[in-house]
Amino acid sequence: MVARRTFGSLAEDYKDVVVATVCSHSSLQIFHGAKQEGFRTLGIAIGKQPRFYDAFPLARPDEFLIVNSYKEIADHADDLVARQVVAVPHGSFVEYLGAENFAKLRLPTFGNRSVLAWESDREKQREWLTSAGVPMPKKIARPEDIDSPVFVKYYGAKGGRGSFIAKNHDEFMAAIKPGMKYAIQEYVVGTRYYLQFFYSPIADGGYRLSRGALEMLGIDRRDEANIDEMYKLGAQERLRELEIYPTFVVTGNMPVVLRESLLPKAFDMGERTVEKSLELFGGTIGPFCLETIVTDRLEFKVFEISSRIVAGTNIFVSGSPYSDLLEPGMSTGRRIAREIRTAQKRGLLSEILT
Ligand code: ATP
DSSP: OOOOOOSGGGGGGOSSOEEEEESSTTHHHHHHHHHHTTOEEEEEEESSOOSGGGGOGGGOOSEEEEESSGGGGGGGHHHHHHTTEEEOOBHHHHHHHOHHHHHHOOSOBBSOTTHHHHHSSHHHHHHHHHHTTOOOOOBOOOGGGOOSOEEEEESSOOTTTTOEEESSHHHHHHHOOTTOOEEEEEOOOSEEEEEEEEEESSOOSSEEOSSSEEEEEEEEEEEEEEGGGGGGGOOHHHHHHTTOOOOEEEEEEEEOOOOGGGHHHHHHHHHHHHHHHHHHHSOOOEEEEEEEEEOTTSOEEEEEEEOSBOGGGGGGTTOOTTGGGTSTTOOHHHHHHHHHHHHHHTTOHHHHBO
């Protein structure tokens, strides 16, 4: 087990935990779940207090902290600790604050922040997953080597923005943005499934790992503009003539279920991912998502991992076909709050906070 450097111990004296997150991404679900588990909640908003919570009273945070920029959150860390805050990260929180700043935030935070070093660098992400035995799309080392369709993506979670398909070196050169770090993968043809797992190092029972248990809380697929509807306009070559190029910007999510015979493979990949993470950096704790493509040979390829709550879980605020079989009505937001509650009762907060 690798030791975790931690501000989680700051929460050990908390009597009345306040669950906080940035007002975006999956905040409705996080606040709703925290309230269901009896926590007070705090929304961190950039610029001004958002009005949309007024429309969703069951998910409206009890208090707000308004800051001028994401970076300013760090200036309020002492005040937030005094208010007994535990921060719950989500994709926008980490991406907009910056992985490095987020890692240094002097605030007890749900999950293991050491995962960031492994997740935000696409090379290290590949090292983690492939050394775990999780299948990934082939990596293409140099743009000059492109001789079949590839997928090019930049570093960090961008909600698909900027990614592009290239079929040869010329197409790569025409689309690449200078000065940005990128990775090139084989373009995998198949169907996408975003597997939403939850790893608890303190759970008893369930799908056992070397420590704790692995749960599956849901599966979604993303709606991506404009690629998803492009076929309606005709063949790709004709579209290029019209200077319309495919983009992969996430605009929404749809619930899906997996062919049941694929579940053992899905759990095997989840298990390998967690066991290797325990060995490498003390474990990916709480929600994580394996973003996969299933080919017509019924093989998974994992093209990316997100090691926190993903926005695709928002579909399942009142449970999913999978989480309903754990406990009806369990969302990922609520599962996070439940984990904090259980750990607090058992004096194990340092196991799940950093
Ligand atoms: P996030 O980190 O927010 O999940 P991202 O921008 O890092 O998003 P990408 O890995 O760029 O996500 O993937 C964006 C989309 O591109 C995917 O949802 C999928 O449709 C497609 N995609 C990614 N990798 C591949 C691949 N190897 N083959 C085919 N399609 C892919």
